[in-house]
Amino acid sequence: MSRASVALAGAWQDRRRFLLSWFALPMSLVVALALGAVMMLALGANPISGYNALIVGAFDGSYALGATAVKAAPLLLVAVGICVAFRANVFNIGGEGQLAMGGLASSATAIALPHLPSVVLIPLVLLAGAAGGALWGAIPGAFKAYFNVNEILSTIMLNLVAVQVMNWLLAGPMVDKTQNSTYGLIPETELLPRSSWLPIIVPNTQLHLGVLIAVIVAVGVWVLIYRTSFGFRVQAVGLSRDASRYSGMPVKRTMTVAMAVSGALCGLGGALLVFGSISHRMVTDGSLTGFTGSDGFNGIVVALFGALNPLWAIVSAFLFGGLLVGGDALQVATGVPADMVTALEGLVVIFVVSLEYMRRRSRATAVAPSGRSKAPPSKAPPPESPPPEAGAGDGSLVAAGERADP
Amino acid sequence: MSHFFTYAILTATVSAALGLATPFLLAALGETIGQRSGVINLGVDGIMLLSAFNAYFTALKTGNLFYAIVVGMGTGLVMGVITAFISVTLKAEQGISGIGVYLFGLGFSDLLFIKLVGTPLPINSLNPIDIPLLDRIPAIGGMFFKQTILVYLAFLLVPVVTFLLNRTTFGMKIRASGENPAAADSVGVNVSRVRWSAVLIGCTMAGLAGAALLLYDGIFMENLTQSEGFIAVALVYFGAWRPVGVMGGSVLYGLAIAIVLEWKSLGIIPLSASDLAATAPAVITILALLTVARRFRQPAALGKPYERGG
Numbered sequence: 187m188s189r190a191s192v193a194l195a196g197a198w199q200d201r202r203r204f205l206l207s208w209f210a211l212p213m214s215l216v217v218a219l220a221l222g223a224v225m226m227l228a229l230g231a232n233p234i235s236g237y238n239a240l241i242v243g244a245f246d247g248s249y250a251l252g253a254t255a256v257k258a259a260p261l262l263l264v265a266v267g268i269c270v271a272f273r274a275n276v277f278n279i280g281g282e283g284q285l286a287m288g289g290l291a292s293s294a295t296a297i298a299l300p301h302l303p304s305v306v307l308i309p310l311v312l313l314a315g316a317a318g319g320a321l322w323g324a325i326p327g328a329f330k331a332y333f334n335v336n337e338i339l340s341t342i343m344l345n346l347v348a349v350q351v352m353n354w355l356l357a358g359p360m361v362d363k364t365q366n367s368t369y370g371l372i373p374e375t376e377l378l379p380r381s382s383w384l385p386i387i388v389p390n391t392q393l394h395l396g397v398l399i400a401v402i403v404a405v406g407v408w409v410l411i412y413r414t415s416f417g418f419r420v421q422a423v424g425l426s427r428d429a430s431r432y433s434g435m436p437v438k439r440t441m442t443v444a445m446a447v448s449g450a451l452c453g454l455g456g457a458l459l460v461f462g463s464i465s466h467r468m469v470t471d472g473s474l475t476g477f478t479g480s481d482g483f484n485g486i487v488v489a490l491f492g493a494l495n496p497l498w499a500i501v502s503a504f505l506f507g508g509l510l511v512g513g514d515a516l517q518v519a520t521g522v523p524a525d526m527v528t529a530l531e532g533l534v535v536i537f538v539v540s541l542e543y544m545r546r547r548s549r550a551t552a553v554a555p556s557g558r559s560k561a562p563p564s565k566a567p568p569p570e571s572p573p574p575e576a577g578a579g580d581g582s583l584v585a586a587g588e589r590a591d592p
Numbered sequence: 593m594s595h596f597f598t599y600a601i602l603t604a605t606v607s608a609a610l611g612l613a614t615p616f617l618l619a620a621l622g623e624t625i626g627q628r629s630g631v632i633n634l635g636v637d638g639i640m641l642l643s644a645f646n647a648y649f650t651a652l653k654t655g656n657l658f659y660a661i662v663v664g665m666g667t668g669l670v671m672g673v674i675t676a677f678i679s680v681t682l683k684a685e686q687g688i689s690g691i692g693v694y695l696f697g698l699g700f701s702d703l704l705f706i707k708l709v710g711t712p713l714p715i716n717s718l719n720p721i722d723i724p725l726l727d728r729i730p731a732i733g734g735m736f737f738k739q740t741i742l743v744y745l746a747f748l749l750v751p752v753v754t755f756l757l758n759r760t761t762f763g764m765k766i767r768a769s770g771e772n773p774a775a776a777d778s779v780g781v782n783v784s785r786v787r788w789s790a791v792l793i794g795c796t797m798a799g800l801a802g803a804a805l806l807l808y809d810g811i812f813m814e815n816l817t818q819s820e821g822f823i824a825v826a827l828v829y830f831g832a833w834r835p836v837g838v839m840g841g842s843v844l845y846g847l848a849i850a851i852v853l854e855w856k857s858l859g860i861i862p863l864s865a866s867d868l869a870a871t872a873p874a875v876i877t878i879l880a881l882l883t884v885a886r887r888f889r890q891p892a893a894l895g896k897p898y899e900r901g902g
Contacts, residue, residue, distance in 0.1 A: 347871045357867065483695060525698075528696075532638070
């Protein structure tokens with residue numbers, strides 16, 4: 187290779203690295219939306235009017251923006267929870283179950299203590315929700331830490347258990363017995379005490395206090411991960427369990443606690459789903475996603491698109507909250523079912539993780555500017571082991587070179 | 593309780609359990625092949641959903657169940673190409689990309705269902721085939737030898753996959769790629785190609801599993817699988833990556849579901865507690881994961897993309 191071509195290759199590498207690090211995530215959404223347009227065309231709908239309806243439904247006017255923010259709040263909490271667990275190298279797919287457990291614990295608290303004033307009851311139900319979620323997160327966390335049980339499988343199994351327990355409670359012990367229906371009872375709780383409702387903070391919208399709480403919590407979790415010794419321990423355990431153990435950190439306990447915190451955040455999201463709802467009841471329909479509306483899975487997409495950073499997750503949650511809210515408008519306007527948004531979310535996840543490898547490679551080669559012919563990527567220092575500070579901006583999906591057991 | 597142990601009910605329960613176990617078994621056997629080569633595919637549920645819908649649509653339009661099964665497998669194969677490209681060629685994080693495939697399958701199958709079919713119509717079901725002579729054996733015949741072709745096929749695949757993995761060159765390459773891809777590479781095994789093939793076979797079987805589930809239920813609806821694909825992945829761990837173990841897990845799971853259904857209809861489990869009883873299979877799986885993780889070792893390179901010199 188001549189010197190000029192080496193320089194040229196280096197410049198191309200730099201540009202590629204720049205493009206990949208700043209545009210990989212937005213591009214993945216753009217490409218997914220483009221494929222969505224193809225789907226609409228194939229189904230005989232006009233993609234321009236479809237997306238127009240979606241955007242208007244999600245973001246046009248204060249009412250739509252409020253609805254989007256309300257949808258985004260639980261998504262944000264689930265996503266932030268996933269961020270915490272991911273720093274400890276645990277992938278929490280248990281959002282669905284933790285949301286359900288949080289909703290149940292908070293509803294039960296409100297039903298048991300109906301006479302407390304709002305200033306006491308609202309914090310109490312939110313804490314109860316967090317506690318319910320924490321329990322449902324700590325179980326797979328401890329299984330992973332102490333018995334090396336694959337957390338992806340255990341959280342999915344616990345989702346199934348949680349949903350069945352929820353269906354049983356809402357149709358049985360917790361059901362609203364005052365309903366007069368000839369077709370059997372709807373699985374829902376009684377109308378929850380008015381003092382437990384999350385107050386609306388912007389008049390003439392659905393925007394309630396929970397949205398503000400979710401954003402504050404997201405910022406708080408960013409501080410927790412990147413500015414506290416607990417966060418440092420979590421990251422250290424995520425990067426290398428062995429190194430953390432040798433330096434005297436309680437590795438297993440840290441993993442368990444990280445998953446409990448992750449579950450607590452999802453559980454808080456479950457409480458928001460109940461107390462920020464329009465019906466002010468906990469309702470399901472007997473299906474797996476009747477209560478959560480798949481928010482446990484949508485939260486995964488939000489977290490990934492937010493580069494697994496709690497602050498970016500705020501933006502990401504608002505965007506995907508808008509897509510989900512606008513999906514209904516899309517269905518009304520073009521007849522394309524709102525499920526298209528779920529399919530697009532799947533595509534976004536696929537693109538984000540696929541681009542991650544290219545990004546890692548381009549960063550590895552950038553360390554050795556003479557090109558791969560002289561310094562193969564493996565010889566370069568592992569790109570994914572920056573000090574905790576660097577985590578603020580990087581969206582590395584693989585916490586260390588060693589995400590050993592998925 | 594005494595009702596349960598009558599001859600007819602016991603036979604019916606075991607017979608139903610095998611039918612219920614078949615989709616799990618097909619999907620889990622396919623996943624076993626993939627995991628032995630080092631690729632964990634969490635998109636099984638999404639693949640099953642898409643295959644089930646495509647098979648359903650084919651059955652509705654043509655009325656031919658054979659075409660439906662073929663289309664289901666074909667859908668699995670296409671999704672296998674996508675999965676292998678993401679996991680093997682692009683070396684993406686497999687735990688997460690599988691969730692992407694799942695969400696895509698979930699959303700897209702329901703999108704197609706609502707748009708193309710709308711109101712669910714039942715399709716024909718597969719006729720059970722009686723195995724001559726064997727079906728006359730008292731009790732045993734009614735339990736095991738009056739099943740559909742897919743049930744026989746699934747259980748026949750257990751020894752076939754065992755043989756493939758343990759007694760063929762291709763199987764040895766699969767196991768080597770899953771245990772020590774660098775060593776396999778150094779003796780001339782094309783790790784990428786082996787993993788591609790393993791994933792394609794696994795996903796085709798997931799497609800067949802989707803078709804089998806559809807034909808067992810006889811109708812398609814939103815989220816037909818109810819996370820069965822994820823359970824199939826868990827059953828691979830349950831069976832400690834061995835086809836016979838996977839079969840044991842699938843049958844146990846099928847039995848648990850069949851017994852809960854049977855006891856519910858007999859009134860042994862009160863209707864109010866039936867949701868609670870339905871958690872039994874998932875709880876059993878979690879407990880099994882706990883014991884298996886302590887006693888067996890997963891393929892050493894499971895979930896790790898292979899990179900030369902890496």
